[in-house]
Amino acid sequence: MTTTWKITLRILRQKQGETKTSWQDFSLDIDPDETVLDAVERVWAFQDRSLTFRHACHHSTCGACGMRVNNIEKLTCITPIRSVTHNNGMLRIEPLRNFPIVSDLVVDVSHFFQELEIMQAPAVSSNSTANLDYEEVFPDVAEKERLIDCIECGLCVSACPVALTDEAYVGPAALSGLHQALAANALSANLALADNHSGVWRCHSAFECSAVCPSNVEPGYRIMDLRKKLMRKNFHQWFGGKEAGK
Amino acid sequence: MMDKPTILIIGAGFTGCALAYDLTLRGFSVTVVDRGEICSGTSGRTHGLLHSGSRYCVNDPEAAVECIEENTILRRIARQCIEFNNGLFLAISEEELAYKETFKAGAEKCGIPIRWMDKKDILSREPAINPQVLGGFEVPDGSFDPLRLALAFAGSARNRGAIFLPFHQVESIHIDGRSSVDFIILTDRHTGRSIEQHADMVINATGAWAGKIAEMAGVNVPVIPSPGVMVAFEKRMSNYVVNRLSLPGDGDIIIPQRRMSVIGTTSFEVNDADYIPVDQGMVKEMVDRAIEMIPAIARVKIRASYMSARPLIQTGTNARSLSRTFKVFDHETDHGLKGFITITGGKATTCRVMAEKTADLVCEKFAWRKTCQTKDFELDSYRTFYNRQA
Amino acid sequence: MKGSPSPRNFLQWFDPRGRSAGSWGFMLNRITGLGLVLYLAMHMIVLFQLTRGAEAYDSFIQLMKNPIFIIGELLVIAAGIMHGINGIRIGLTSFGIAVRYQLTMLIIAGIISAGGILFFAIHMLGGA
Ligand SMILES: Cc1cc2nc3c(=O)[nH]c(=O)nc-3n(C[C@H](O)[C@H](O)[C@H](O)COP(=O)(O)OP(=O)(O)OC[C@H]3O[C@@H](n4cnc5c(N)ncnc54)[C@H](O)[C@@H]3O)c2cc1C
Ligand code: SF4
Ligand code: FES
Numbered sequence: 156m157t158t159t160w161k162i163t164l165r166i167l168r169q170k171q172g173e174t175k176t177s178w179q180d181f182s183l184d185i186d187p188d189e190t191v192l193d194a195v196e197r198v199w200a201f202q203d204r205s206l207t208f209r210h211a212c213h214h215s216t217c218g219a220c221g222m223r224v225n226n227i228e229k230l231t232c233i234t235p236i237r238s239v240t241h242n243n244g245m246l247r248i249e250p251l252r253n254f255p256i257v258s259d260l261v262v263d264v265s266h267f268f269q270e271l272e273i274m275q276a277p278a279v280s281s282n283s284t285a286n287l288d289y290e291e292v293f294p295d296v297a298e299k300e301r302l303i304d305c306i307e308c309g310l311c312v313s314a315c316p317v318a319l320t321d322e323a324y325v326g327p328a329a330l331s332g333l334h335q336a337l338a339a340n341a342l343s344a345n346l347a348l349a350d351n352h353s354g355v356w357r358c359h360s361a362f363e364c365s366a367v368c369p370s371n372v373e374p375g376y377r378i379m380d381l382r383k384k385l386m387r388k389n390f391h392q393w394f395g396g397k398e399a400g401k
Numbered sequence: 402m403m404d405k406p407t408i409l410i411i412g413a414g415f416t417g418c419a420l421a422y423d424l425t426l427r428g429f430s431v432t433v434v435d436r437g438e439i440c441s442g443t444s445g446r447t448h449g450l451l452h453s454g455s456r457y458c459v460n461d462p463e464a465a466v467e468c469i470e471e472n473t474i475l476r477r478i479a480r481q482c483i484e485f486n487n488g489l490f491l492a493i494s495e496e497e498l499a500y501k502e503t504f505k506a507g508a509e510k511c512g513i514p515i516r517w518m519d520k521k522d523i524l525s526r527e528p529a530i531n532p533q534v535l536g537g538f539e540v541p542d543g544s545f546d547p548l549r550l551a552l553a554f555a556g557s558a559r560n561r562g563a564i565f566l567p568f569h570q571v572e573s574i575h576i577d578g579r580s581s582v583d584f585i586i587l588t589d590r591h592t593g594r595s596i597e598q599h600a601d602m603v604i605n606a607t608g609a610w611a612g613k614i615a616e617m618a619g620v621n622v623p624v625i626p627s628p629g630v631m632v633a634f635e636k637r638m639s640n641y642v643v644n645r646l647s648l649p650g651d652g653d654i655i656i657p658q659r660r661m662s663v664i665g666t667t668s669f670e671v672n673d674a675d676y677i678p679v680d681q682g683m684v685k686e687m688v689d690r691a692i693e694m695i696p697a698i699a700r701v702k703i704r705a706s707y708m709s710a711r712p713l714i715q716t717g718t719n720a721r722s723l724s725r726t727f728k729v730f731d732h733e734t735d736h737g738l739k740g741f742i743t744i745t746g747g748k749a750t751t752c753r754v755m756a757e758k759t760a761d762l763v764c765e766k767f768a769w770r771k772t773c774q775t776k777d778f779e780l781d782s783y784r785t786f787y788n789r790q791a
Numbered sequence: 792m793k794g795s796p797s798p799r800n801f802l803q804w805f806d807p808r809g810r811s812a813g814s815w816g817f818m819l820n821r822i823t824g825l826g827l828v829l830y831l832a833m834h835m836i837v838l839f840q841l842t843r844g845a846e847a848y849d850s851f852i853q854l855m856k857n858p859i860f861i862i863g864e865l866l867v868i869a870a871g872i873m874h875g876i877n878g879i880r881i882g883l884t885s886f887g888i889a890v891r892y893q894l895t896m897l898i899i900a901g902i903i904s905a906g907g908i909l910f911f912a913i914h915m916l917g918g919a
Contacts, residue, residue, distance in 0.1 A: 216633075268784040278481050
């Protein structure tokens, strides 16, 4: 019933404290319905115990397993091998970009999490505010609560061209976090955190964040929606009208 | 007063993280090591069901009481990463309906607040549920994000001085001349370098791996990894956690989480928990069972199927039961080995009380008169785990 | 630190491997933007030539009839069209308008630009 493919994982290796990096190939016989994370974990379990990578939930809720697979940011625990290569194919696995690398595929997410915390991005919200504002929510379930969409995986930051060059850029995930905080509680969210040259105005509309986000967050939409809200607010401030909400 | 005793915890799953928090609050100097990321063992790979105890209220009331108590406490201290939408126990067959009174009596005895809902009530709240449902109980279940729950405990510990060393693998445990654990040898997997780490006490909190770690100290902990499979679907089919009104069995639960539904689980035995491939046959069986509860799930795409292993403790062992639901092996009384304790078993839902009971034992060993404070305040934000340490 | 953002990474802006359509819009806007700035600078220099009298001007115009310069001019026009039309798309989305349709708008912008460039190409090269 199950098929087996032969694939090569080409993994970018590096040790903490050393500047040298190198590609290492591992060949693997694997069921193509297993995921890229399964393949990486197999390499660790059966071939090379020194390989380091992050993972926890294996079902797209924790956000730990982001990697670059053939140059594209992927949440590896929900990426079947079948979807990214073919029998006898090769997968190039690299750590996420725009994060300091600790070792092999492990990146340092501390700054990223601090930005999210500053934005007071909630982790749980009611269905009506957790969904995107253009999505329909049935009234019966609107007030039930759920974990919000952003799993803080950092794929969007890795894919963003502006984050490549500008360390100060707050980034798509944190700005989406602020947008989400605003939806959950308009009074306590601090819009000023986005209204500066490292905030929403730094974005240059490549929309890569929305393209790679594995979890329906649509950071590109949220950044633009923040711009709209800010423009409305600033317009009212400059021209003396009444402030139309925050 | 004596110097702060130093405690080294091996394993950063729910057990290790909650224990680190409890011991730090009581004034111990705590270091936690894990060979991988926080929650990279069993803890990350759970359904995320915050038990109300209802699943056990008939056949295991002691576990049920523990669950409902902890459920209530976590509502207070860990709101940040839990969906509290309650659960349903559905009667779909006549046989299940007949179980109603037994279940009700069990839940009442355990102090679990439940409420009977008729068919119409259930279907109006959860339209995706099988229309053949005959009725069901509403219970206070919830669902949590596994990594974030552990990080909330770990972050709260770290903010109070505990040290976490993920990606540090234990290689060997060394005993001194007075049969007391002296130091352990770790590999820092980021650099590949070897480190010698001393501690007044070493606590083995490695779940399904507890036997292997105990072996390094030359003692026997008879646990066998017993994995289960879980399947996550692309769509959130309900807001309630959905169970069957019967004794717990395979594939009888659907848990909403974010935009997903997770179904579980099964149970078998393996020798080694390091890599457990998913058994597609089991996935299929479970999906078929889930369809009985929510028929439309048949048309939803599977997002992930995954495995993890519980530690199955072999019967007839003389482990000291601090509670019936998890085991503490005090290797001093069992094997004459000082400064080494193993805790294993339990559930994510009960990790706080496991930590409390274990920390009580640690205090007893050091004649350290401090009581548990983990019930008292809300945990720090899980994100503070990543604060750069001052 | 290794992996961190740095201005030196800007060459990677133009590495299209693995990137989506939105990045093509981003790359083209960077390239056309730089091209237009360069052209503007050249234009200023040329205008400055005029101050040196009519003769200089005439010989300059003669030079400009060379097909290479016509193609150069066409490139400038193409850059102007692409930058301008994609600019409208970016402007709209920046006001929070039709953000969900940015990809469709990019495709439309591409079609309009191609049409415009073709028009000028026929007009300028055909007449030569
Ligand atoms: C299929 C399944 C579903 C479950 N679902 C639920 C649920 O829905 N709700 C609930 O409340 N509970 C659930 N549980 C129970 C719960 O997941 C476990 O009780 C809990 O995760 C155990 O945590 P732990 O910290 O004891 O073990 P683990 O999380 O396994 O931690 C052990 C750690 O030790 C580390 N380790 C191993 N060897 C070494 C070494 N040599 N050096 C250093 N570190 C090492 C591992 O990396 C690992 O991180 C479920 C269990 C299973 C199996
Ligand atoms: S916005 Fe999407 S890609 Fe970015 S961190 Fe959140 S889930 Fe990941
Ligand atoms: S391992 Fe948790 S998101 Fe992939």
